[in-house]
Amino acid sequence: MASDFARTLRTAGVVGAGGAGFPTYVKASSKAETAIVNAAECEPLLHKDIELISHHAETMLDGLELLMSASGAKQGIVGIKRKHGAEIKLLQAAAAKRRAIKIHPLDDFYPAGDEYCLVYETTRRTIPPGGLPLDAGAVVCNVETLFNAARAEKTPVTEKYLTVTGEVKNPVTLKLPVGLLFSEAIKLAGTTPDESMAVIDGGPMMGRIVTDFSEPVTKTTGGLIVLPKNHPLIQRKAQQRPQFSKVGRSACDQCSFCTQLCPRYLLGYAIEPHKAMRTLLFNPAQAPQHNEYALLCCECSLCTLYSCPEGLNPKSVCVSSKADLRAKGVTFKNSAIKQLPGQGPHPLREFRKTPVSRLVARLGLSKYKERKTGFSEAEIKPAFVRLLLSQHVGAPAKPVVKTGDAVLRGMVVADVKPEELGVPVHASINGTVSEINSRYIEIRA
Ligand code: SF4
Ligand code: SF4
CATH class of the missing domain: 3.10.20.600 (Ubiquitin-like (UB roll))
Incomplete structure (x- = not known):
């Protein structure tokens, strides 16, 4: 049965604020040994999590304690990069007044915030291939998610x-x-x-x-x-399948740099993007055997935007391979690579972490x-806002207001059925509902 905290999170519309928007009440309903705050913020140029810690560390830690209590986690860990010395000091001072929370400094590498990397860095446990942090006894939430969770009793998102x-x-x-x-x-x-x-x-x-x-x-x-x-970054990211397939087929020399620096490969998983690249040379009927090396790709883009000396796009080859395999009913659970023995973290992993400073220059x-x-x-105070009905993983919310209705900030304007995965959407300004379509609700001030 869901705890009061989980129910509060659902009512307040709290979802993962740092990723795809997985409803947080589901995580709060699970049992874990360790609750981990993802404060790695490993994407270059983004600073909002560090700013939140700078200004609202106590509130974020309140959210962590609520999550620990709901999930039964005996310890809380904040994974934050070592380079943020001032924020680490702030967190250490705040954590000293609380029970069982420790601050874990991380190296400045990409993707330190990938959940598989973060769980390994902070606990030295590896998530089973194709699994979730919970399979390694951990529940992971990002900084802003916990900030929202701490305020959920009084303030919807x-x-x-x-x-x-x-x-x-x-x-x-x-x-x-x-x-x-x-x-x-x-x-x-x-x-x-x-x-x-x-x-x-x-x-x-x-x-x-x-x-x-x-x-x-x-x-x-x-x-x-x-x-x-x-x-160049926009041009690279805009590449479509015909383009990256054609260039990749003619230019990949199988140097395997993409694999050697792949963060999931370095943790010991059966992901080898250079082998996925080989499928470009085969006809589709022969492809699946090799494509399966793409199944554990987390789509971090490191191989494409950093590792490949030829400027090829192994990440997109992995993404399209995964889609092809899904269409054929092949997932990791019924794949041949599931049978491969686990390798454990690569002995050179520490030396092959990609420094963010190098990545920024390369980009x-x-x-x-x-x-x-x-x-x-x-x-x-904007003149109007457009609230997407699908801002989270799960069923899109359905409007519960109609055009012309007056709404106040914080009122529910769209909701999901109780049995569905998802959360409500709340008005973010006071105003009048001016448009409703299949994608959004517009509110004018
Ligand atoms: S790094 Fe580039 S060239 Fe080398 S194997 Fe990977 S995709 Fe091919
Ligand atoms: S995008 Fe590339 S580097 Fe990242 S996990 Fe997938 S194959 Fe590995």
Whole structure:
């Protein structure tokens, strides 16, 4: 049976604020030995989790204690990069007043925040292949998720912290109403976006390219990185299957650098992107045997945007291989690679971690990295917001209001059935419902 805390999280619409938006009440309903805070924030240029720790460390730790209590976890660990000395001191002082919480400094590598890496770094346990942190006795939440969880009793999720950076005048981390348009968020960083620009929604490695600036901020938006459309990173990320397949087929020399630096391979999992690349040479009927090496890919993009000396796209080959295999009914659970014996972490793993400073240079982002970003929690009062009905993993929420209804900030405007996986969506401003369609609810102030 769900605990009061889990019910509160569902009612308040709390979802993972640092990833795909998995409903947090499910994690709070599970049993774990260790609760881990993912404060690694390993995507270059993003700073919102560190800013939250800087300004709200106690609230975040309150959320961690609630999670520990609900899950039965005997210890709490905050995984944060060693380079954030001031925030580590702050956390250590706050943790000293609490029971069984320790701060674990991490190296500055990418992807330190991948759950498989984080669980290994903080507990020295490995998650079974294809498994979840819970399979290694851990429940993992990111900083903002726990910040929201601590406030859930009184405050539903109607605001989002995110970093706006890149080709903007004043890079900044802001607290914004959920549903604010990207264009408005970018203007708050001092720049009006135009057709020469593209924005990466999320980090430069795992974020998606957006050219429509009327997309709204959701509960999972972690950052907006504005870049010229002709920036090499935008060009690389925009590659489509015919292009990367054709180039990969002719240019991959099987050097295996992509595999040698792959974070999942280095942890001992049966993922070998250079073998997935071989499938480009075969006809589809022969492909699945080799494609299976893509099944444990976490889509971190390191192989594509950092490791490959030929500028090829093994990550996208893995993603498309996984889709092909799914269509044929092959998943990790019924794959041949599941039978392979576990290797354990690679003896050279420590020496093959990818330093973020090198990654930033390779991505052509050094000039942005050097900029200091500001922080503001000033209240933003937009003319309207658009609240996506699907901001979380699970069933999309269904509107419970109609056009013309007056709503107050914090009121539920869309909900999911009790038996469905998902959470409600709340109004993020006071106003009137001006439009409802299959994708969003618009509220005008
Ligand atoms: S690093 Fe590039 S060239 Fe080398 S095996 Fe991987 S995809 Fe092929
Ligand atoms: S994207 Fe590449 S480097 Fe990352 S897990 Fe997948 S194969 Fe490995």
